[in-house]
Amino acid sequence: MLARLAILLVFACAAPPTLAQGVVRDDFEGPEPTLRDAGGDATYKIEFQRRVVEGAHSGRACEQVRIAGSNGTCVYLSRSISRARVIGELSIGMWVKADRPGLQILARVVLPRSNDPQTGQPLTTLIRGSDYKHVGAWQLLRVDNLPRLVERQVRVLRTQFGPQVDPREAYVDLVLLNVYGGPGVTNVWIDDLEVTDVVSPASAAVSVASNAIGSGGAALEARPTSWPGGQGVPRVELKGRLLLVGGKPFFPRAIEYRGEPLSRLLALGFNTVRLAQDPTPAILREAAGLGVWLIAPPPPARELESLSPDGSGPRIDASYDPVLMWDLGSGLAKRELEATRHWAQRVKAADPRNRPVICEADSDLQGYTRLADVLLARREPIASSLALDQYANWLRDRARLARGGTPVLATIQTELSPRLLEQMRLLAGGPLAPCGIEEPQIRMLIYTALAARARGLCFASRGPLDGNDAATQRRAAILELVNLELDLIERWPAAGNFAPNASSNDPHTTGAVIETDRSRLLLPIYSSPNSQFVMGAPTVKELSFVVPGVPEGHNAYELSPTSFRPLPSKRITGGTFVTLTEAERDSVVVFTQDAVVIRSLSDRLARIRTRATQLTCDVVHAELADAEATLERLAAVGQSIGATQKVLAGAQDDLRQCDSLLKTDAAKAYAHARHAQQALRGIQRAHWDQAMTGSESPLADPFAARFASLPEHYRFIHELAGAQRSANRLNDGGFEDLQAMHRSGWINYEHKQANIVTAVELTPEAAHGGRLGLRLRATAGDAENKPAVVETPPLWITSPAVGVQAGEVLQIQGWVRVAQPLSGNVDGLLVIDSLTGEALAERVTGAAQWRQFTMVRAAPRAGSMAVTFALSGLGEVWIDDVTIQGVVRGGMQPQQAQHLPSAGRRGP
Numbered sequence: 028m029l030a031r032l033a034i035l036l037v038f039a040c041a042a043p044p045t046l047a048q049g050v051v052r053d054d055f056e057g058p059e060p061t062l063r064d065a066g067g068d069a070t071y072k073i074e075f076q077r078r079v080v081e082g083a084h085s086g087r088a089c090e091q092v093r094i095a096g097s098n099g100t101c102v103y104l105s106r107s108i109s110r111a112r113v114i115g116e117l118s119i120g121m122w123v124k125a126d127r128p129g130l131q132i133l134a135r136v137v138l139p140r141s142n143d144p145q146t147g148q149p150l151t152t153l154i155r156g157s158d159y160k161h162v163g164a165w166q167l168l169r170v171d172n173l174p175r176l177v178e179r180q181v182r183v184l185r186t187q188f189g190p191q192v193d194p195r196e197a198y199v200d201l202v203l204l205n206v207y208g209g210p211g212v213t214n215v216w217i218d219d220l221e222v223t224d225v226v227s228p229a230s231a232a233v234s235v236a237s238n239a240i241g242s243g244g245a246a247l248e249a250r251p252t253s254w255p256g257g258q259g260v261p262r263v264e265l266k267g268r269l270l271l272v273g274g275k276p277f278f279p280r281a282i283e284y285r286g287e288p289l290s291r292l293l294a295l296g297f298n299t300v301r302l303a304q305d306p307t308p309a310i311l312r313e314a315a316g317l318g319v320w321l322i323a324p325p326p327p328a329r330e331l332e333s334l335s336p337d338g339s340g341p342r343i344d345a346s347y348d349p350v351l352m353w354d355l356g357s358g359l360a361k362r363e364l365e366a367t368r369h370w371a372q373r374v375k376a377a378d379p380r381n382r383p384v385i386c387e388a389d390s391d392l393q394g395y396t397r398l399a400d401v402l403l404a405r406r407e408p409i410a411s412s413l414a415l416d417q418y419a420n421w422l423r424d425r426a427r428l429a430r431g432g433t434p435v436l437a438t439i440q441t442e443l444s445p446r447l448l449e450q451m452r453l454l455a456g457g458p459l460a461p462c463g464i465e466e467p468q469i470r471m472l473i474y475t476a477l478a479a480r481a482r483g484l485c486f487a488s489r490g491p492l493d494g495n496d497a498a499t500q501r502r503a504a505i506l507e508l509v510n511l512e513l514d515l516i517e518r519w520p521a522a523g524n525f526a527p528n529a530s531s532n533d534p535h536t537t538g539a540v541i542e543t544d545r546s547r548l549l550l551p552i553y554s555s556p557n558s559q560f561v562m563g564a565p566t567v568k569e570l571s572f573v574v575p576g577v578p579e580g581h582n583a584y585e586l587s588p589t590s591f592r593p594l595p596s597k598r599i600t601g602g603t604f605v606t607l608t609e610a611e612r613d614s615v616v617v618f619t620q621d622a623v624v625i626r627s628l629s630d631r632l633a634r635i636r637t638r639a640t641q642l643t644c645d646v647v648h649a650e651l652a653d654a655e656a657t658l659e660r661l662a663a664v665g666q667s668i669g670a671t672q673k674v675l676a677g678a679q680d681d682l683r684q685c686d687s688l689l690k691t692d693a694a695k696a697y698a699h700a701r702h703a704q705q706a707l708r709g710i711q712r713a714h715w716d717q718a719m720t721g722s723e724s725p726l727a728d729p730f731a732a733r734f735a736s737l738p739e740h741y742r743f744i745h746e747l748a749g750a751q752r753s754a755n756r757l758n759d760g761g762f763e764d765l766q767a768m769h770r771s772g773w774i775n776y777e778h779k780q781a782n783i784v785t786a787v788e789l790t791p792e793a794a795h796g797g798r799l800g801l802r803l804r805a806t807a808g809d810a811e812n813k814p815a816v817v818e819t820p821p822l823w824i825t826s827p828a829v830g831v832q833a834g835e836v837l838q839i840q841g842w843v844r845v846a847q848p849l850s851g852n853v854d855g856l857l858v859i860d861s862l863t864g865e866a867l868a869e870r871v872t873g874a875a876q877w878r879q880f881t882m883v884r885a886a887p888r889a890g891s892m893a894v895t896f897a898l899s900g901l902g903e904v905w906i907d908d909v910t911i912q913g914v915v916r917g918g919m920q921p922q923q924a925q926h927l928p929s930a931g932r933r934g935p
Contacts (some may be wrong), residue, residue, distance in 0.1 A: 276521040283301050583596035805902065840880065
């Protein structure tokens with residue numbers, strides 16, 4: 028389809044030949060739209076297209092387009108460019124924001140040596156780039172690695188037009204954007220088109236296949252690679268669970284690549300970058316020059332097919348030397364296993380450096396870790412119903428489900444879910460206060476991952492880290508700070524063994540212990556209930572630990588980014604007793620008597636102390652400013668807590684002291700900043716606890732997920748109190764008649780797994796109202812060999828689809844009971860609405876009595892929605908009286924009250 032459509036577009040927007048230009052840019056700042064309607068296979072109408080002067084990605088303006096369409100797959104807008112030869116360095120990027128996913132950037136490639144037999148004109152083809160995923164946010168869409176993509180497409184064209192199709196002297200003359208987001212209306216904003224390394228057709232010829240594994244077994248063009256300092260690239264190898272680089276343990280601190288210069292990511296402390304697409308020659312060269320490692324997709328399997336058993340055929344050449352691991356993809360399930368296995372085999376056969384292979388699998392972890400060497404584990408617990416202690420157990424379960432001995436890299440969440448932010452924007456109906464993830468939460472995610480035996484970290488990132496906006500700069504500062512902290516301690520998770528945990532005098536704090544032959548590291552991990560929403564702080568002033576197994580003669584040291592000093596400790600029954608004061612709660616503890624360890628830590632500390640202090644002060648200043656603004660807005664809705672005013676004044680004074688000491692005493696300045704941060708955490712948690720009084724679900728409305736949005740939470744629940752509800756739209760949610768449920772569209776699914784038996788039935792004992800209720804059950808077929816971990820939900824049931832209008836507010840309610848705690852999976856019973864997915868799902872692991880759940884959601888677009896109940900573990904759940912109602916929003920103003928009801932407790 029794409030090839031045929033490209034032929035029809037041959038002369039749509041031709042550009043005259045030019046000499047080499049280097050870079051082509053369009054910043055979309057002029058008064059008139061740039062993009063042109065280039066057709067498509069959908070029935071569509073461009074409702075409007077204009078330049079707008081607000082919300083641009085950069086500068087003052089961008090281009091906005093609204094498309095209404097149906098019955099197709101594509102609607103193209105095009106922008107002609109000067110003819111650019113297809114070479115490895117050519118790169119095309121365009122920034123896009125939309126209210127629907129699935130948009131895609133493409134490049135039209137002209138093959139001047141091949142003619143279309145029907146028109147007699149040069150043959151063209153469309154090369155697809157990345158697609159749009161992050162709804163409501165700016166995302167850079169790219170077309171890279173064009174020689175390889177063109178060679179792949181030429182093979183397709185040869186099946187249609189014959190072997191005479193010739194890719195030599197190919198050039199790009201048109202950039203296209205598929206703006207069709209599906210049936211209905213799609214709103215798109217476009218900005219900052221950039222085409223780099225443009226060489227005109229008049230320049231010296233470069234073969235389209237020069238940087239690809241060609242047909243007939245030709246090897247990639249070899250380019251010797253040198254690491255910074257002129258040395259060769261260190262050898263990468265995996266020995267057991269240890270990743271070695273140059274023969275030394277290596278701890279990857281990776282970040283997902285979003286188009287930033289690699290030098291920027293290196294400056295933030297990352298030693299590895301994870302690419303979603305094949306690395307371009309330009310990125311490979313930049314990585315080698317900087318000494319930055321890459322986790323990247325390998326060449327496609329079909330380009331490695333001709334490798335012979337004797338080792339002849341295509342080989343992955345030296346230009347790929349900066350690749351640390353080959354990435355086989357994310358979200359992998361059983362259906363992709365065989366194709367992935369074949370790919371992994373081809374890669375390992377073609378890679379002379381024998382680098383590890385990594386993948387992120389959702390299911391069949393045993394199968395995937397038989398073909399991959401490393402497992403990547405991804406979860407986003409912050410502002411979700413997944414508690415931090417559950418997240419820790421989930422990480423451990425991933426390792427248990429994998430092949431024994433498989434090292435795990437954990438993904439660290441750095442941004443709130445786009446689904447959550449989308450719901451906040453829709454329900455607020457206006458601008459939102461800044462909402463992000465706080466630095467203490469990111470640190471606890473890191474410590475939790477390390478305690479779960481992660482051998483590396485990959486920081487999730489949806490947007491680039493080189494922007495000038497306040498939110499990006501704050502996130503960058505937090506990530507630089509945690510990287511400085513990791514630089515101090517990474518030797519332990521890179522090469523150490525995991526010892527029994529330390530106990531503490533705080534019921535919500537544990538101590539993870541990692542040991543080497545010469546030292547031990549204690550990581551304090553604070554995970555009070557609901558700390559994934561608002562962190563809070565330990566209730567004890569002095570945090571004491573009893574650490575088992577510390578060798579005789581080891582001394583205790585407090586370690587922070589500004590301090591490495593002895594701590595009093597003593598041996599007692601059960602281990603070594605050590606205490607962190609209130610100012611030291613965010614520090615770690617090192618036990619050692621080795622002078623080499625002490626000297627190494629002191630040297631590292633001297634290098635980072637000044638920068639770490641400045642970053643900490645900047646981060647806490649930003650937290651204070653946000654807290655002050657939120658407290659003012661809370662006061663406006665009558666939700667002040669008088670006792671926090673004195674605490675706030677103390678935090679303000681601490682930061683004044685921090686500022687005055689910044690140049691003269693880094694350790695004291697840092698301590699004041701951390702003390703202020705602890706105070707702010709206490710203030711935030713006190714307000715959040717008050718807001719949640721009487722609520723069983725913090726995600727009943729999305730505003731309750733963050734401290735910064737609590738004023739909107741209060742306004743919203745008061746609005747709900749006076750709002751009218753429509754009649755129930757969900758058929759047969761009372762579960763009284765099985766045949767009627769089938770006719771209405773209720774569907775149950777079973778994922779068969781070894782030794783697990785499932786059952787779905789309507790039964791009187793599961794009734795909350797009426798005669799019958801729904802019972803879901805999953806049990807071990809052999810009770811003597813009950814599975815310790817259940818990999819994927821064995822049973823789930825989905826409601827009929829309910830029609831919704833764009834912007835409509837819906838209230839989903841129902842009753843659940845889980846008399847005995849579910850086992851085998853931390854997710855328990857998942858209640859998922861299709862508008863927000865797992866990001867805002869309700870989790871129920873135990874409910875001895877009937878419990879009502881309420882979820883208020885807004886429809887981002889017209890269409891339909893459904894509710895799914897997924898039984899993730901072993902046990903039995905009862906469900907009844909499920910309803911979906913439309914909410915007619917009112918204008919009721921919040922009352923001036925100290926205690927208000929929560930949406931989670933309000934009925935229709």
